[in-house]
Amino acid sequence: MIIVCWRWVAPGDDARWGGVSSADSSALELALRLRESQPHHEPVHVITLGPPGAEQALRTALAAGADAATRIDAPVALQSSVTAAAIAGAIADLGDGLIDGSAGPTRLNWVICGDYSEDRGSGSTPAFIAADLDIAQALGLVAVDIGSVDGSDASTAAMTLFATRRLDGGRRERLEISAPAVISIEGSLMRLRRSSPMAELAAQQTTIAVIAGPNGPVDTPQELRAYRPRPRVLAAPAGDTTLDRVRSITGADQQNHHASETVELEPAAAAARVLEALRERGYLD
Amino acid sequence: MTLTNDGLWPEVSFEDRMSTVRFDIGERAHITVDSAVCGDCSTRECVVACPANLFVPTSDGGILFNYEQCFECGTCYMVCNREGAITWTYPDGGHGVVFKRT
């Protein structure tokens, strides 16, 4: 089974303008293509949190080819960890043994999420879902090689995806991911297919499963504003001539304090070193 | 921010004006402009009339056209008097302008 997790957002709480991000749409398209790349029919199940207005988006998913859809009746603004727990609970409820594979041929292979939502939260929900389900995660994928899915015998063979993940500094990481895993992908990966008129009309008649979700706690974001680094007090550049002052500002003669540093430490010590480095460079008080 | 209208209120920039409108931009350019046909047009009706200011004259005498922030109103093809200069269709279903409070 492939689960697609959507984050449905409606600006001003008006369902007419509600929808999901291009990354979420992309996630469904990937699920459908994964399904089509295999000889057997692997069900695709779409889950979102939200009010009844969110069902219109789920019907779009059904029209595009998803096999089933679940709406968790809960506020959209829940904290990421709570959202993830609700989704993980809904997945677990889809069947005993689904996750550990003891249910036979239908086992959970992929949980596919968009890398970002329409309201651009922290992007942490997929990671929380992976933690809750206790399965692997591969987040922020910019390319997925569907051709390499080994789905000849899903009941026994381990399914494997080859994907590319974005790292800082324009670097890329090639990953080999084995099912079951949570993956999140970017919106540029693929566009969700359009559905036929008759599929659209049929989807309007389909019943969407609704399960009760938690009511809180909700995220209360701070005032929204553009990112601005905090100002730092800098002394006037030293030097008598213009050239000296320029050299002073650019640090041309000085040792580069901002060079990268590679350390091999235990996680706790590594975290402490990161904090220390941030403090040294003025990013933390 | 520049003050116009005798300083009665800050008139917004055109970019800010257009940013009040929601566009779900489709992949396909639903309007195309044949710059070759525009080359010898001196009247340039589209440039002044398009409410979204999508027609921009280029230094080589052509017209640069952006389809993304189009109101789908129809002004450009109606005022254009050059056969074949503007090919006008609706955007693919579900794409294009989304009005809210108008």
Add this chain to the structure above:
Amino acid sequence: MADTTTGTTPLSATVATASAATFDVIVVGAGPAGSCAATVLARAGHRVALLERGAFPGAKNMYGGVIYPRILDRLHPQWWEQVPIQRWITRRSTMVMTETRALTIDFRSEAWGEPPYNGATAYRPDFDHWLADQAVAAGAHLLNATTAVGLLRDADQRIVGVRTDRPDGDLWASTVIACDGVNSFIAKEAGLHEELDPANYTLGVKETLALPRSVIEERFGVRDRHGVDIEILGGTSGVNGGGFLYTNLDTLAVGAVLKLPALAAQQTRPEEIIGRLKAHPAIAPLVEGGEIVEYSAHVIPEAGRSMMPTLTTDRLLVTGDAAAMCLAAGIWLEGVNFAMASGMAAGETVAEALASGDTSARGLGGYERRLRDSFVLADHDKLRRAPGLVLSDRVQHQYPEMITGVVERMFRVDNPEPKPGLRRILREERRAAGVRIRDLARDAWIGFRSFG
């Protein structure tokens, strides 16, 4: 004329087959006309597909004015209890404006603020959405995000359906109702329109300005959900057209309607024309401090009866703006009501034709009969010369100067000069504005014939 193809590949000899995608009627466009047509047909038990190219009905729609919904009495009794409006119009002003002067005729009626009301301001994405919801409740099959790209024809060139831009998007039906708005590609493809003349069209541009509800009510002198509609002659920077300003609940709508050839022939851009209107001394205090929350624009079919296409052909009807039914007659500026009425008439006609099994032009003949018997064609016939008069250079440029000049002289106290006689003022102001008596008499006669 520019190439206005709809990107449709002509279909040759496409043969209709019985399939799941078969409907009795396909209604193209879920605006006021389409939703009313679909409601009537669905209630009559027919299988109706209602196509909407926006993400939801109303997403593509804007206007510059007031909805007069009394035509809904029959279709949705007690509509005023449900319809999502902004304010009920209880104050209607007509303003004649020059650069420094303004004459306003201001009327208010408390009766218009009570059921069954008269007119209302509304956001079209709200109103049209509600109207389409009624069609869906009646059983119509609404297909959002679906653009009709052309008509399907069989080997005998009979219309048998509509091609949409979705995959497997052909929809079959014995009748199509074109409610696709002013650009009207379906009716154009069917050859029902004469060659396009830009002089028949105006561009409507509009700003929605946010202001606190209490400020709006103070400035415009209204309470509760009562509102004001100001229609303005002049104030469009010399471009033939008109201005408007009306109140929503917590926003104002201010904008201009601009005759296309006149707009294209000068150098002031549409948003600048709105900016100058907003800066006019008669308008500025009303809109001051309003923050733009939406900017919108659309073309309007302005010429009324003289530009209407053939309304009926075999298996196809044209309604609303697609049939140029917008009424732009100066003191009367209506459109949504004409669209709704024509949609209802189309729905009733097609239901009748389906029952009798004849949806040829002859079988659909009841459509024009219904429109002639109602205000739709009666008003347009009577006012067929009004749009031309209103957009004429004299009405646009000379008469406002003359009229406001006369009033200024009447109320100006030039002591120690004695008051001039009205006849003298009229004569002098007429000459100052360059109006010839012969033209004035002829325009008065057209006006009298139209409005009288």
